[in-house]
Amino acid sequence: MKEILDAIQSQSASNSGSAAVTAADFAALPLPESYRAVTVHKDETEMFAGLSTRDKDPRKSLHVDEVPVPELGPGEALVAVMASSVNYNSVWTSIFEPLSTFGFLERYGKLSELTKRHDLPYHIIGSDLAGVVLRTGPGVNAWQPGDEVVAHCLSVELESSDGHNDTMLDPEQRIWGFETNFGGLAELALVKSNQLMPKPAHLSWEEAAAPGLVNSTAYRQLVSRNGAGMKQGDNVLIWGASGGLGSYATQFALAGGANPICVVSSPQKAEICRAMGAEAIIDRNAEDYKFWKDEHTQDPKEWKRFGKRIRELTGGEDIDIVFEHPGRETFGASVYVTRKGGTITTCASTSGYMHEYDNRYLWMSLKRIIGSHFANYREAWEANRLIAKGKIHPTLSKVYSLEDTGQAAYDVHRNLHQGKVGVLCLAPEEGLGVRDPEMRAKHVEAINRFRNI
């Protein structure tokens, strides 16, 4: 592993990404037999039985294990991972909710001889990476050893026509590192080569690894015609506006000429939204919205109070698009505050997936609910292109070592974090991997906006 790291480190910081070490040199580097990876264990899926969601502690279930290097198949790439990031899907995996992810691996394993590799008693998690290609499998022509890359997390087989217009609709659609094995929170990762995209040259490894999953998801959910198709002037209500998804949705709204109404839970988070350029901000904690009277009963008076507050901030207008992900806790309010003909677009249900809302406000006012999930190949590419062009910036706040991934996931689970939380895998320190310092200098303030808050 040291030889691999030395080769990556010897890429000059001033050569704009062109390899000082050649592709042949990288291809000739010997692969280790094993590598360190963050895992959950199949024999521990019941370890939190009886505990409340909040009390399930990722620090207990996430391990750093030495695991064998998987065999490389056709159309695949083995990547040396310099950095990765924590996504909420890794929190779900670590607390075995709503399902144990081993069921996904078992199902995938039944598909073919090759996919059997994924069905193991341990699950290497992680759905983001920035790193360097070490090996490519048969049939891979677009990428070669030595290429500096990020990977998006859409894994598809594309054998059915269902996914040929929109790769998210493939019947064998999976999220890499959640529904497949060999994810990015590790020193090496196995991906389909179609997941690879160029690493933005002005970012360090950990910055480049941070946006991938959430940025692509927010792009489809809010901007793409497959999602809400946001346009200039739209009032966009963004829950968790300084969180993983929300920090990108806020940037897309501002960059696209829309008007974000940012919901956060502290003055500190409100300040981050202001620094991004948002003006309409609601501190849900300070204003103490209680959309549920008790576990079973919502309070429409609170929906109305929330709607009035939004009207105060917009000069009397209602919401064109709600960017939803908290789910049960907020969904009734989200449907209520949407304007006639408006859209509620949802990609998650962090607080509970059995939603309740008053359907009269949906049908009588001709509103639409759109389900959205990650992003297709093209959307992921377009979202990464915006990062590479410095139009959208990483929202990395804090960086952990691979050994401390459990703590990083705990912070995200307990909502103690801001923006995105990074993890160094092979990178020995932060700040490495920048190939275009001039471009970086132009954007450095925005790149560092979430750091160490």
Ligand SMILES: C/C=C/C(=O)SCCNC(=O)CCNC(=O)[C@H](O)C(C)(C)COP(=O)(O)OP(=O)(O)OC[C@H]1O[C@@H](n2cnc3c(N)ncnc32)[C@H](O)[C@@H]1OP(=O)(O)O
């Ligand atoms: C990018 C990041 C993303 C995120 O962070 S998202 C947040 C994290 N993700 C999650 O929380 C999602 C976790 N996943 C799940 O909870 C489950 O994954 C699903 C509820 C989405 C699906 O449940 P399941 O049981 O895995 O699959 P089924 O499609 O319900 O299939 C079960 C059986 O039910 C049959 N079935 C499906 N639809 C129908 C139908 N309409 N009529 C009759 N049967 C149906 C199937 O065929 C199959 O059958 P057979 O067991 O025999 O294979």
Ligand SMILES: NC(=O)C1=CN([C@@H]2O[C@H](COP(=O)(O)OP(=O)(O)OC[C@H]3O[C@@H](n4cnc5c(N)ncnc54)[C@H](OP(=O)(O)O)[C@@H]3O)[C@@H](O)[C@H]2O)C=CC1
């Ligand atoms: N389907 C898909 O493709 C994807 C789904 N997801 C899912 O989306 C969800 C959010 O992910 P992500 O943004 O990365 O997570 P984060 O935890 O980084 O951000 C979510 C933010 O939502 C706010 N929030 C949390 N709970 C509530 C609540 N009960 N009511 C109102 N606001 C709340 C919090 O902000 P504050 O406290 O400031 O209000 C929090 O910071 C997760 O469930 C994740 O699995 C994520 C990515 C892709």
